Amino acid sequence: MLRIGMLGFGAIGKRVAEAVAAGQLEGTELTAALVRTPRTAAAERPDITHDPDWFFRYRLDVVVEGAGHQAVRDHAVRALDGGADLYVTSIGAFTDTALLERVVAAARANGCRVHLPSAGIGGLDMLASLAEGGLDEATITVRKDPASWKGTAAEALVDLDTLTQPHTVFDGPVREGARLYPQNVNISAATALAGIGLDRTRLVIIADPAITTHVCEISAKGRLGSMRFVEDLVPSPENRKTSTLVGHAIVKTLRNRTATLVIGG
Numbered sequence: 001m002l003r004i005g006m007l008g009f010g011a012i013g014k015r016v017a018e019a020v021a022a023g024q025l026e027g028t029e030l031t032a033a034l035v036r037t038p039r040t041a042a043a044e045r046p047d048i049t050h051d052p053d054w055f056f057r058y059r060l061d062v063v064v065e066g067a068g069h070q071a072v073r074d075h076a077v078r079a080l081d082g083g084a085d086l087y088v089t090s091i092g093a094f095t096d097t098a099l100l101e102r103v104v105a106a107a108r109a110n111g112c113r114v115h116l117p118s119a120g121i122g123g124l125d126m127l128a129s130l131a132e133g134g135l136d137e138a139t140i141t142v143r144k145d146p147a148s149w150k151g152t153a154a155e156a157l158v159d160l161d162t163l164t165q166p167h168t169v170f171d172g173p174v175r176e177g178a179r180l181y182p183q184n185v186n187i188s189a190a191t192a193l194a195g196i197g198l199d200r201t202r203l204v205i206i207a208d209p210a211i212t213t214h215v216c217e218i219s220a221k222g223r224l225g226s227m228r229f230v231e232d233l234v235p236s237p238e239n240r241k242t243s244t245l246v247g248h249a250i251v252k253t254l255r256n257r258t259a260t261l262v263i264g265g
């Protein structure tokens, strides 16, 4: 039995829990989940806690983070020191390269692995393959409706409520943009780490009143050729900043862990 600990129980964590409960992840149990604040729901589900010491008392094979950058900073090394493999979705936390190095060192010291899953972005397999031959340039554009940028740095740049035209709220290196928008563009950090890195990958972020979905595009060029990938995804009713697909993608990634036949990757 694969024992999963979930950091976060929102749009992503609940989808993993649903999949386990529905028998869609064979041989897997959701052993415990860690959330930020004490919740009444914890009374209904004793396996959900806000107490890290309680969470880490469980023996876990896998810890899946779907909680945010601070959770990566606070709990990633501890999860690995406990002997679990770690899946991180808040990949923008690794714009802090020293943190990534600490996490990888902890994994190595404990004989564990760190996974940065595709989650909300496609095309990383192709991008990483292109990078094997050397990449000259890579750009990721993240376009979401104005409501998805509420509570972010974009609010200081533009009135999101009265926007009538697409507005570019960031254009620069991923290392800077993924830090500025921690809940919305983790996919840009995944793209950068798969390709030509956090400083050389260009990130363009657009608040677009003409759309109601998340439209993200990767384009890259190198010695082996070029690629262009576009996705157009439905926002999660649980968290508008997150695409509904992300939780499903994590379920697929976890299924690949135990599957006999693995496609892609």
Ligand SMILES: NC(=O)C1=CN([C@@H]2O[C@H](COP(=O)(O)OP(=O)(O)OC[C@H]3O[C@@H](n4cnc5c(N)ncnc54)[C@H](O)[C@@H]3O)[C@@H](O)[C@H]2O)C=CC1
Pocket (backbone or CB within 6 Å): 007, 008, 009, 010, 011, 012, 013, 034, 035, 036, 037, 065, 066, 067, 068, 069, 070, 071, 074, 089, 090, 091, 118, 119, 120, 121, 182, 183, 184, 186, 187, 190, 238, 239, 241, 242, 243, 246
């Ligand atoms: N790589 C990717 O494609 C994507 C990554 N993400 C990342 O996943 C995170 C979670 O996304 P959602 O599930 O939509 O968020 P959500 O807001 O629906 O749920 C977040 C959950 O994490 C918990 N949490 C927050 N901070 C915590 C902390 N410091 N320690 C423990 N628990 C904590 C909250 O209590 C809540 O249960 C995002 O903030 C983002 O960083 C989100 C979407 C796509």
Ligand SMILES: O=C([O-])CC(=O)C(=O)O
Pocket (backbone or CB within 6 Å): 120, 182, 183, 184, 185, 186, 187, 188, 214, 241, 242, 243, 244, 246
């Ligand atoms: O689900 C998405 O739209 C991507 C996302 O929020 C992120 O990368 O943080």
